[in-house]
Structures are given as structure tokens and as C-alpha cells.
Amino acid sequence: MRQFASIPDRHGITPCTRVEETLNDESGDEGPEFTEEEVVRLHWWLLQKVRLLSNENTPLADKFEIVRWVFTDPVRDTRPFSFVNCLRVVSCSPLSHLPFLGSLDPQEVRDWIGARLRHWIEATLQQYPDWVRQEVMANPEWVAECLARNPQWLNEEVRRHSVRQDLFS
Incomplete structure (x- = not known):
């Protein structure tokens, strides 16, 4: 049984093609051997991370990391384990945990998430x-960069700013 992914044609349509063809085109790097089912399962596991965006308890650093992965530079869309490639593998593979969906439009999925x-x-x-909410909404890129460097940065800032100034409060 073969797993399938989709690669956009010149019209932007993404017909299903074999995943091993997509993976073999990337590089001559010989990594560990995985079964087709394991590769599909890994793509599915990565896609499930998108659900964390809707969970209010997901740390902000994790949310920003997922957003960077979903909305990455289109040049990276064809790379293994990119958001777009994960959509292709999971939606087209007969080994997927989902019923066969066929080719999905990644931009439609991104628009829905956005x-x-x-x-x-x-x-x-x-x-x-409040001051954290205002800062994040005013400068989301800067906050995302700080969190990418140090996932605990925001918590450290909150602790630093919450030191009590009044000994009797």
C-alpha cells in the first residue's frame, strides 16, 4: 500500500502523488528508515498541534511557534514536515487517521485558522x-521573537514587574 501526498501543479491545484516521491526529491540524506504508516502518523501528530491554538491554557510561546509553522514562508511549503506537506500527506494517504479527503487548499486552511x-x-x-495584553497586541512580532529566544521570557517579565513596592500591601 502506498501513501500519497499532493504537489501543486502549474495551476496551483494539488493532485495526490506518492509521499516517497516527495521525500526522495528533497535530498540524498540517508536517515533512519520509517514505514509509510509511521511517516503518515508523524505528519498527523504534527497537524494535531494546530488544535493547541484554540486551547486558552496553551502557553503563548507554543502558540507563536505553531503560528510560525502554519504561516511560514511559502518557499518552505514543499519541505518535509512543513504545514502544507503535512496537510497533503494526511489528506491524501490511505494510511491516514482521517477518511480520504483528497487535495486540500492550504490557503483555505490557513485562512480558517487566521x-x-x-x-x-x-x-x-x-x-x-493588562500591560502584558497591551504589549502583545501592540508588538506581536517582537513578543514572538523574545519568546522564541526564551520561552519563559514573558513569565519572567511578569514576575519582575509584580514585585511589591509597598511593604504593607
Whole structure:
């Protein structure tokens, strides 16, 4: 049984093709051997991470990392384990945990996620003081960069700013 992925043709349509063809085109790097089912399962596991965006308890650093993966530079879309490649593998493989969906439009999926993203981020931000919410909404790229360097950065800043100034409070 072969697993299938989809590669866009010149019209932007993504017909299903064998995943091993996609993976073999990338590089001559010989890594560990995986069964087709294991490869599909890994793509599915990665895609399931997108669900964490809707969970208000998902750390902001994790949400920003997932957003970077989903909305990455289109040049990276054809790379193994990119968001787009994961969609292709999971939607077209007979070994997928999902019923056969055929080719999906990655931009439609991104648009769907993007339409809900502000709500999901705001739900997480409700757990932080007002000044943090304002800073994240005013400078999301800067906050994302700081969190990428140090996932605990925001928590450290909150602790630093919450040191009591009044000994009797």
C-alpha cells in the first residue's frame, strides 16, 4: 500500500502523488528508515498541534511557534514536515487517521485558522495582566521573537514587574 501526498501543479491545484516521491526529491540524506504508516502518523501528530491554538491554557510561546509553522514562508511549503506537506500527506494517504479527503487548499486552511487566531490569542492573554495584553497586541512580532529566544521570557517579565513596592500591601 502506498501513501500519497499532493504537489501543486502549474495551476496551483494539488493532485495526490506518492509521499516517497516527495521525500526522495528533497535530498540524498540517508536517515533512519520509517514505514509509510509511521511517516503518515508523524505528519498527523504534527497537524494535531494546530488544535493547541484554540486551547486558552496553551502557553503563548507554543502558540507563536505553531503560528510560525502554519504561516511560514511559502518557499518552505514543499519541505518535509512543513504545514502544507503535512496537510497533503494526511489528506491524501490511505494510511491516514482521517477518511480520504483528497487535495486540500492550504490557503483555505490557513485562512480558517487566521480568522480565529485573534480570539484564540486573546483567550490566552486573559490570564495575564493588562500591560502584558497591551504589549502583545501592540508588538506581536517582537513578543514572538523574545519568546522564541526564551520561552519563559514573558513569565519572567511578569514576575519582575509584580514585585511589591509597598511593604504593607
